[in-house]
Amino acid sequence: MLQFTTAQIAMGQEAVDKSAALDLLAARLVEDGLVAEGYLAGLQAREQQGSTYLGQGIAIPHGTPQTRDQVFATGVCLMQFPAGVDWGDGQIVHLAIAIAARSDEHLRLLQQLTRALGEGDLSVALSQADSAEAVLQLLQGAPRELLLDERSIGLGVAADDFDDLLWQGARLLRRADCVESGFITHLHRAEPLPLGHGLWLVASDQAVRQPALAFVTPQQPLRHLDRPLAGLFCLAAHGEAQAPLLDRLCSLLIEGRAQDLLRASDVRAVLALLGGEVPGDWPSARITLANPHGLHARPAKVLAQLAKEFPGEVRVRLVDGVGSPVSAKSLSKLLGLGARRGQVLEFSVEPAIADALPALLAAVEGGLGEEVEPLAALAPLPSEPVATTLAAPVAGSTIQGVAAAPGIAAGPAHVQLQQHFDYPLRGESPGHELQRLEAALLQVRNDIEALIRRSEVSAIREIFVTHQEMLADPGLAEEVGLRLRQGESAPAAWLAVIDTAARQQESLQDALLAERAADLRDVGRRVLMQLCGISETPEPKQPYVLVMAEVGPSDVARLDPSRVAGILTARGGATAHSAIVARALGIPAVVGAGDAVLLIAPGTALLLDGQRGRATVDPATEQLEKALAERDRREKALRAAHARRFEPAVTQDGHAVEVFANIGESAGIDAVVEQGAEGVGLLRTELIFMAHPQLPDEAAQEAEYRRVLDGLAGRPLVVRTLDVGGDKPLPYWPIAKEENPFLGVRGIRLTLQRPQVMESQLRALLRAAGDRPLRIMFPMVGQLEEWREARRMVDRLLAQIPVSDLQVGIMIEVPSAALLAPVLAAEVDFFSIGTNDLTQYTLAIDRGHPSLSAQADGLHPAVLNLIDMTVRAAHAHGKWVGVCGELAADPQAVPLLLGLDVDELSVAARSIAEVKAQVRALGIEQARGLARQALALGSAADVRALVEK
Ligand code: PEP
Ligand code: MG
Numbered sequence: 024m025l026q027f028t029t030a031q032i033a034m035g036q037e038a039v040d041k042s043a044a045l046d047l048l049a050a051r052l053v054e055d056g057l058v059a060e061g062y063l064a065g066l067q068a069r070e071q072q073g074s075t076y077l078g079q080g081i082a083i084p085h086g087t088p089q090t091r092d093q094v095f096a097t098g099v100c101l102m103q104f105p106a107g108v109d110w111g112d113g114q115i116v117h118l119a120i121a122i123a124a125r126s127d128e129h130l131r132l133l134q135q136l137t138r139a140l141g142e143g144d145l146s147v148a149l150s151q152a153d154s155a156e157a158v159l160q161l162l163q164g165a166p167r168e169l170l171l172d173e174r175s176i177g178l179g180v181a182a183d184d185f186d187d188l189l190w191q192g193a194r195l196l197r198r199a200d201c202v203e204s205g206f207i208t209h210l211h212r213a214e215p216l217p218l219g220h221g222l223w224l225v226a227s228d229q230a231v232r233q234p235a236l237a238f239v240t241p242q243q244p245l246r247h248l249d250r251p252l253a254g255l256f257c258l259a260a261h262g263e264a265q266a267p268l269l270d271r272l273c274s275l276l277i278e279g280r281a282q283d284l285l286r287a288s289d290v291r292a293v294l295a296l297l298g299g300e301v302p303g304d305w306p307s308a309r310i311t312l313a314n315p316h317g318l319h320a321r322p323a324k325v326l327a328q329l330a331k332e333f334p335g336e337v338r339v340r341l342v343d344g345v346g347s348p349v350s351a352k353s354l355s356k357l358l359g360l361g362a363r364r365g366q367v368l369e370f371s372v373e374p375a376i377a378d379a380l381p382a383l384l385a386a387v388e389g390g391l392g393e394e395v396e397p398l399a400a401l402a403p404l405p406s407e408p409v410a411t412t413l414a415a416p417v418a419g420s421t422i423q424g425v426a427a428a429p430g431i432a433a434g435p436a437h438v439q440l441q442q443h444f445d446y447p448l449r450g451e452s453p454g455h456e457l458q459r460l461e462a463a464l465l466q467v468r469n470d471i472e473a474l475i476r477r478s479e480v481s482a483i484r485e486i487f488v489t490h491q492e493m494l495a496d497p498g499l500a501e502e503v504g505l506r507l508r509q510g511e512s513a514p515a516a517w518l519a520v521i522d523t524a525a526r527q528q529e530s531l532q533d534a535l536l537a538e539r540a541a542d543l544r545d546v547g548r549r550v551l552m553q554l555c556g557i558s559e560t561p562e563p564k565q566p567y568v569l570v571m572a573e574v575g576p577s578d579v580a581r582l583d584p585s586r587v588a589g590i591l592t593a594r595g596g597a598t599a600h601s602a603i604v605a606r607a608l609g610i611p612a613v614v615g616a617g618d619a620v621l622l623i624a625p626g627t628a629l630l631l632d633g634q635r636g637r638a639t640v641d642p643a644t645e646q647l648e649k650a651l652a653e654r655d656r657r658e659k660a661l662r663a664a665h666a667r668r669f670e671p672a673v674t675q676d677g678h679a680v681e682v683f684a685n686i687g688e689s690a691g692i693d694a695v696v697e698q699g700a701e702g703v704g705l706l707r708t709e710l711i712f713m714a715h716p717q718l719p720d721e722a723a724q725e726a727e728y729r730r731v732l733d734g735l736a737g738r739p740l741v742v743r744t745l746d747v748g749g750d751k752p753l754p755y756w757p758i759a760k761e762e763n764p765f766l767g768v769r770g771i772r773l774t775l776q777r778p779q780v781m782e783s784q785l786r787a788l789l790r791a792a793g794d795r796p797l798r799i800m801f802p803m804v805g806q807l808e809e810w811r812e813a814r815r816m817v818d819r820l821l822a823q824i825p826v827s828d829l830q831v832g833i834m835i836e837v838p839s840a841a842l843l844a845p846v847l848a849a850e851v852d853f854f855s856i857g858t859n860d861l862t863q864y865t866l867a868i869d870r871g872h873p874s875l876s877a878q879a880d881g882l883h884p885a886v887l888n889l890i891d892m893t894v895r896a897a898h899a900h901g902k903w904v905g906v907c908g909e910l911a912a913d914p915q916a917v918p919l920l921l922g923l924d925v926d927e928l929s930v931a932a933r934s935i936a937e938v939k940a941q942v943r944a945l946g947i948e949q950a951r952g953l954a955r956q957a958l959a960l961g962s963a964a965d966v967r968a969l970v971e972k
Contacts, residue, residue: 027162029155032101041070041116044108045084048100048121057098057123058086065090066121073321073392076114078355080107080146083320085122094125103158105150117149118158169264170235171297173505174199176290177239180497185215185247185255189225192237192257194498198524201235202259210257218272220281221253226260234261236268238293240285253285271298290505307371307509308380309342309448310387313395317363320354322391327354329386335373337383342367342519351383415622418641423964424591424616425880426636428605429914431654432589433647436627437560437567442548444555450512460503460513463553467546468494477583490546499524514554521547560625562586568629568638570620574605584608589631591638593618606931613638615878634914635971664940668699672939674921678947681927682939683741685907688714689727692734695932699939702739702796704929705855705907706731708784709746709753717755718780724787732795739796741855741905741929743834744784744813746802748773765869770803770836775812785817789824796828800855805837807846814850834907836860841889844896854897855929858908862886880963881910887919887958887966894924905929915970917941922954 033051038044049063065086069075076082086093100121107115145161152158175195182188193207209229216224221244237257245252256272258265275281275296287293314322330337330351338348341360348371349356362368368387372379389395416422450456468491475487493499499520506516525540525547552558566588573594590605590612605612611633623629623640630639630650634657639646673679683704684695688711695703711727712719719727732740747753748769761767774781788799801813810833817831830852835841841861844854858881863870865886868879890906897904905927910916912930917938920928930938957966 027099027101027159029159031099032103032155032158034103034152034155034158036102036104037106038104038108041108041110042067044102044104044116044119045070048084048102048119051100051102052098052121052123055098055100057094057096057100059093059095062086062090062093062123065093070111073324074111074114075320076110076112076116077320077358080115080117080149082110082114082116082119083122084119085124091125094123096123097125098123101158103149103152107150115146117146168234169261169268170199170201170233171268172294173290174502175201175235175237176293177237177498177501178287178290178293179242180239182239182241182245184245185223185252186211188239188241188245188252188255189257191498192239192255195237195239196235196257196259198498199235201231201233203230203232206230206259215247215255217248217250218256218276218281220276221251221285222256222276222281223247223252223254224256224258226258228260231259231261233259234264235259236265236297238284238297268298290501305338305371305373306377306380307369308384309367309369310384311367312362312364312387313397314390314393315364315395317366318357318360318368318391320358322393323354323357325391326383326386327352327357329383330379333372333376333379335376335379337373337376337379338371340369340371342369414619415624416619416640418627419643420640422616422620422638422640424613424636424638425595426632426634426913426915427595427614428590428610428612429634430589430609430611430631431650431657432566432568432611432631432633433642433651434565434567434588434629435563436570436591436623436625436629437563438570438621438623438625439560440621441572442552442555442557444514444518444551444557446514446555447512448515449510450507450515453507453510456507456511456513456516457504459554460507460517460550463513463550464494466553467549470549471546486542489542493543493546494550514551517550517554518547563626568631570623570629572618572621574614584610589613589629589633591616591620591629591631593620606933609933660940661937664936667943668936668939670939671701672942674942674945674947674950676946676948678921680921680925680942681905682935682942683739683905683907683927683929684932684935685929686731686932687711689730689734691932692731696734696736696738698932699935700738700932702741703731703735704741704905704927706740706742707746708743712745712747712753718753721783721787721790724784725791728788728791732791732797735795737795739798741798741800741907742788743800743802743855744771744781745774746770765863771801771809771813772803774801775809778816781813782816782820785820786824789820789826789829792826792829794827797826798830798832798853800832800834800853802834802857803836803860804833804847805839807843810847810850832902835889835893836864838865838889841893844893845899848896848900848902851902853903853905854893855905855907855927856890856893856925858886858890858906858910861889861908862910865889878963880967881908881913882916882919882957882966882970883963884958884960884966887923887954890920890925891923891954891958898924903927912938914941915967918945918950918970919954919957919966921945921947922950922952922957924951 036047038047045063045066049058049066052058052062053060066084068087068090069085072087074082075084102119102121104117104119107117108119110116148161149158152161177191177195180188180191182191189210190207193202193210196202196206197204206227206229209227210225213225213227218224236259238254239257240254241252275284280296284293284296287296312318318326337351339351339357339360340348341362348369349360351357351370370380370383471487471490471494475484475491502520503516506519507513511519521543525543566586568589568591569587570591572592574590574592587610590610592612592614593616595614611631613631613633613636616638620638628641630642630647631637632650642650671679672682681701682699683702684698684700685705685707686692686695686703687707711724715723728742746769747756748764748767768776785799788797799817801810804810814831821829832851832853832855833840833847834857835844835854836857838861840847848854859870862879862881862883866879866883868875870879872879894904903926906920906925907929911920911928912934914937917928921942928938953970957969960966960969
């Protein structure tokens with residue numbers, strides 16, 4: 024992303040006119056290797072179209088779309104002109120910021136810039152600045168405005184004590200995007216200050232993004248430190264930004280008006296007393312911005328000029344943004360919105376100039392001086408691309424999907440399609456809309472209550488209890504109430520609030536909050552269905568096959584396993600969450616079967632084979648009977664396998680394979696051993712870290728690892744060191760946002776950057792081990808040096824904490840590691856192949872991709888060849904190889920992995936008995952022959968067909 028640094032700033036420049044200044048700037052961009060010489064023509068052409076003067080003595084020259092191909096790299100150069108340069112119309116520039124950008128990255132920079140610039144004029148200060156640092160200071164250090172508006176006030180919130188109330192205040196600030204997630208911890212540590220009359224103030228300047236004040240009052244009077252607690256100010260402090268507000272608050276207290284504050288029954292009254300931004304009952308209207316490069320300088324200037332023609336205030340905000348409305352008359356504020364094509368602007372105007380609204384909307388629709396392609400003319404890509412050319416599968420046809428959860432299921436199709444909601448944006452009256460909303464909420468609450476009573480699995484019950492809590496969140500109700508009072512309809516207000524809250528949670532890159540966001544959307548959709556009068560298709564009476572585009576984890580959790588015989592989805596892959604949950608619930612599932620399945624008529628008879636990944640539509644009677652007979656046979660075989668679960672897995676010709684378990688927590692270890700595990704082949708330690716609210720210290724970790732080793736009673740434990748980053752963020756370990764997190768700082772790359780975390784994990788492991796068999800492996804190794812650095816760390820610690828039975832190895836999850844296996848094998852003690860990631864990186868398909876992940880099949884010959892290389896390299900050095908990805912439990916993969924001479928298979932505990940039984944039915948020589956044939960094939964489908972034969 025573009026950012027300002029002192030190295031980009033050239034001080035004390037001179038230019039007789041704008042054209043000379045552009046020459047200087049272009050020459051500097053060329054010198055910095057950012058652009059080709061032809062970019063100067065772009066700078067000049069852009070100024071011809073309209074001046075790039077921004078205000079406050081600053082101009083932002085940049086090229087035109089036609090000269091984008093002259094840009095080698097995105098960047099900026101800044102030049103100070105102390106004597107000033109006339110930029111046209113008598114506007115004098117003291118700082119020119121020339122931007123080299125291939126797309127519209129410069130909008131972000133403008134946003135940063137205009138956020139930093141206050142209302143005052145910087146011209147003189149910029150002309151007098153005597154160092155690059157001083158210029159930077161002026162650009163970045165301008166005082167930031169304190170936020171105090173309806174979003175930061177919570178009256179009568181449910182709170183049992185001071186801490187609860189504090190949390191509510193901090194939450195409001197978090198929602199308004201003023202503070203980081205760690206702010207609450209800092210606030211907790213701060214000393215609360217009693218202000219008298221039951222008012223308290225607590226402040227922190229840590230983890231603050233924008234200075235802001237929240238004010239919360241409890242539903243019923245509370246006490247804190249033996250004093251009354253009737254209202255709490257939570258201050259996110261920043262420099263001097265809060266000084267005027269605190270002065271005002273002091274005067275209020277000195278004048279004896281604290282009671283006015285506590286008696287205020289609505290947010291407006293509180294804001295009026297504190298001098299905050301009072302929401303007005305102003306007419307408003309929305310429009311979608313269609314300008315190709317968003318609201319950049321030129322259209323923003325046109326809009327500001329138009330707004331200035333009206334004798335009253337004109338405000339505008341981004342509907343899906345978190346910022347407050349800004350004056351449409353201020354160019355810098357408009358640019359600060361960072362509005363992009365497709366985003367919705369909401370204008371609100373003083374009632375006296377209500378006629379400004381149609382003019383503003385017409386101007387935006389007309390492109391604000393730019394040619395725009397109307398949004399409607401762009402064929403929107405359907406979110407559920409059920410193309411018209413698709414036809415429903417005919418009776419008797421078989422659809423091939425991805426085998427996601429084994430088992431055979433038969434029943435009528437219960438097709439659930441994503442509903443489309445249609446509703447007016449404006450409501451009849453606030454009272455009427457509120458009534459509608461309350462009725463909808465009550466209905467949904469009752470439905471959820473019934474689901475809670477029905478759920479037998481506690482984890483599923485908890486999901487619904489969370490949904491109930493979300494519905495009862497007073498913060499949501501307040502925000503919706505505010506929108507209703509501004510005239511929005513109940514569905515529009517409800518959806519906007521849910522959407523904003525969910526986006527905020529998603530943007531935190533916090534796995535837990537992101538899950539909560541999915542739940543929030545889920546429960547939000549249910550209320551919306553009530554409001555729009557859409558009812559769910561009633562469930563068939565008999566056990567059915569659920570057909571959906573994609574099943575989210577909470578959808579699966581909603582299912583009643585006794586009613587859902589099977590699951591068939593159009594999208595998704597075998598490693599998707601929903602597939603994992605389906606396996607855990609023991610429901611046969613075929614996923615990624617293509618959009619045609621969404622056209623199956625409800626009630627059509629379906630037969631699913633979750634093991635082979637097939638669905639048959641309206642099967643013939645004999646086929647159905649055959650399949651059901653096979654199901655019975657399979658169930659019988661499973662019972663027999665279970666009876667022999669403690670016996671080793673040895674092929675008919677005497678070749679033994681170890682069958683271990685994959686686990687993610689220490690608690691269930693006894694049950695895992697009880698399922699027949701000969702050891703643990705993968706302990707995903709990040710799941711243990713995720714279950715702790717903060718980084719577990721060494722002692723806490725040691726206790727967790729010791730518990731697993733104790734439970735294993737001498738069986739080996741293979742532990743993977745912390746594998747976070749990518750799709751697995753840790754809430755308390757902030758990782759910079761990355762464009763491609765799967766290709767970013769994850770696994771060993773991350774832990775090597777924070778060696779103290781890895782060292783403490785290794786120490787805890789070594790301490791817990793004693794004389795028990797411990798195997799440590801590192802995730803996502805792609806380079807020899809990563810392995811060596813990690814190994815050196817282990818050796819250093821071993822000198823302090825000796826253990827008697829330790830092996831150190833790596834996971835093979837990155838193709839480079841498999842290709843380097845001949846080199847790595849000389850140094851490691853073992854390899855464990857993580858086929859989930861190895862497949863993702865070999866085939867370049869995101870393992871969670873909604874439509875492509877179905878093709879991410881680990882039986883692709885490319886993946887099998889990498890496995891083969893790895894095993895041969897390891898065995899040449901006398902080292903062993905395990906497989907711990909989902910593939911190890913795939914019945915079609917087991918013969919091939921065996922035939923490739925893999926030594927150990929590590930699978931989910933419930934698959935252990937079945938995998939062992941399958942090995943017992945095979946012969947090693949026959950499996951080796953099959954594997955050799957598979958290596959020479961061209962696709963995963965061909966490999967599966969070969970095994971099937
Ligand atoms: C794998 O990638 O196959 C693996 C076992 O690791 P995870 O699924 O935890 O990324
Ligand atoms: Mg992995």
